Amino acid sequence: DPVKRAHTLSDLRAAAGKRVPKAVFDYVEGGADDEISLRRNRSAFDRVEFSPQVLVGGDIDTGTTILGEPAELPLVLAPTGYTRMMHHAGEPAVAQAAAEAGIPYALSTMGTTAPEDLHGDNLWFQLYVWRDRGFTKDMVGRARDAGFRALVLTVDTPVPGNRVRDIRNGLTLPPRLSLSTLLDGATKPRWWWNLLTTEPLRFASFDGDGSLAPSDIGAKMFDRDVTWTDLAWLREVWDGPLVIKGIQSVRDAKKAAEVAADAVVLSNHGGRQLDRGPAPLELVQPVADEVGDRLEVFVDGGIRTGGDIAAAVGLGAKACLIGRPYLYGLMTGGERGVTKVISILREELERTMRLVGANAITDLDRSRVRLRA
Numbered sequence: 319d320p321v322k323r324a325h326t327l328s329d330l331r332a333a334a335g336k337r338v339p340k341a342v343f344d345y346v347e348g349g350a351d352d353e354i355s356l357r358r359n360r361s362a363f364d365r366v367e368f369s370p371q372v373l374v375g376g377d378i379d380t381g382t383t384i385l386g387e388p389a390e391l392p393l394v395l396a397p398t399g400y401t402r403m404m405h406h407a408g409e410p411a412v413a414q415a416a417a418e419a420g421i422p423y424a425l426s427t428m429g430t431t432a433p434e435d436l437h438g439d440n441l442w443f444q445l446y447v448w449r450d451r452g453f454t455k456d457m458v459g460r461a462r463d464a465g466f467r468a469l470v471l472t473v474d475t476p477v478p479g480n481r482v483r484d485i486r487n488g489l490t491l492p493p494r495l496s497l498s499t500l501l502d503g504a505t506k507p508r509w510w511w512n513l514l515t516t517e518p519l520r521f522a523s524f525d526g527d528g529s530l531a532p533s534d535i536g537a538k539m540f541d542r543d544v545t546w547t548d549l550a551w552l553r554e555v556w557d558g559p560l561v562i563k564g565i566q567s568v569r570d571a572k573k574a575a576e577v578a579a580d581a582v583v584l585s586n587h588g589g590r591q592l593d594r595g596p597a598p599l600e601l602v603q604p605v606a607d608e609v610g611d612r613l614e615v616f617v618d619g620g621i622r623t624g625g626d627i628a629a630a631v632g633l634g635a636k637a638c639l640i641g642r643p644y645l646y647g648l649m650t651g652g653e654r655g656v657t658k659v660i661s662i663l664r665e666e667l668e669r670t671m672r673l674v675g676a677n678a679i680t681d682l683d684r685s686r687v688r689l690r691a
């Protein structure tokens with residue numbers, strides 16, 4: 319049982335690669351263009367240096383609040399598209415694992431479960447703005463009526479990034495059988511069986527039209543002319559917490575504070591959009607210094623261990639998001655796999671807190687963490 323055997327997220331990543339077709343794994347794993355941002359997101363964590371306090375003693379408590387709600391960890395499961403393609407149990411399995419772990423989960427606009435069909439304790443809805451503002455407003459209303467707590471507007475996607483792996487693999491959504499998928503699929507019969515026999519892949523919020531490349535789907539629906547003015551409009555149609563995801567500079571974090579966003583996610587979409595932007599981890603400290611008193615600062619990209627979470631929080635982040643990591647768990651073992659990912663991160667975070675002498679999340683600050691030059 320690969321879920322039981324896994325001790326780290328990279329064990330689950332390796333197991334996932336054996337479960338799903340290569341084109342699906344590459345879709346999860348890949349970044350844009352030369353994948354420089356993808357690699358830098360991760361290598362930025364090599365700069366982290368802890369300054370431990372010894373002989374502290376006491377109990378460890380990883381609990382915190384995120385957007386004013388209690389959470390058992392400073393962790394959020396990020397929105398990801400086409401989740402049922404990774405595993406037929408899809409978003410409901412992810413939502414269940416998140417609810418049991420006491421952390422939020424954000425359903426993607428490009429997800430494959432309708433908001434009305436998803437149940438959890440602390441669900442957020444990630445929005446892409448459509449050219450049709452009326453349709454966008456309806457979507458926001460559906461999320462509100464379905465009980466979603468927060469709205470996450472993703473702003474790093476005026477056009478789809480250039481995902482070279484998907485182009486080379488000829489990936490379409492839903493996947494189509496071709497000679498190469500058949501050959502690869504011959505070693506993954508269970509995945510194909512589930513894809514063909516469970517619910518058809520439908521989007522969370524709209525009817526797709528046939529099998530298309532992911533970038534074509536994005537290009538057809540996203541509005542590349544969304545501007546800060548639209549945020550004022552969004553503030554009017556959504557009265558709950560508003561999170562802006564995909565902020566990549568101090569300058570734009572200040573603008574987010576000016577439009578009264580409740581939080582920003584420092585993110586380059588996991589290296590899947592603009593290649594060679596800054597590594598989000600390196601923005602945490604300057605952004606927290608500038609606007610940390612006006613909004614919550616979240617960060618994602620390259621978080622793979624509980625020590626990474628401790629580092630990001632210590633530098634000033636209120637919470638971290640993970641994308642690929644929970645998908646590794648999902649691909650490997652459905653809901654159990656996602657639960658395993660969260661529990662590995664929890665144990666690693668607790669151990670790191672113990673070793674740096676931080677009993678509470680609030681003890682994780684710049685007296686314990688810095689980035690080496």
Ligand code: FNR
Nearest residue numbers: 346396397398399426472587588619620640641642
């Ligand atoms: C994403 N991400 C994403 N973000 C978003 O706002 N809407 C979306 O539909 C998607 N879809 C998506 C699919 C897949 C397969 C991945 C891997 C990522 C980005 C995601 O929310 C998050 O920002 C990154 O995944 C964070 O980086 P790590 O944790 O994957 O390194």
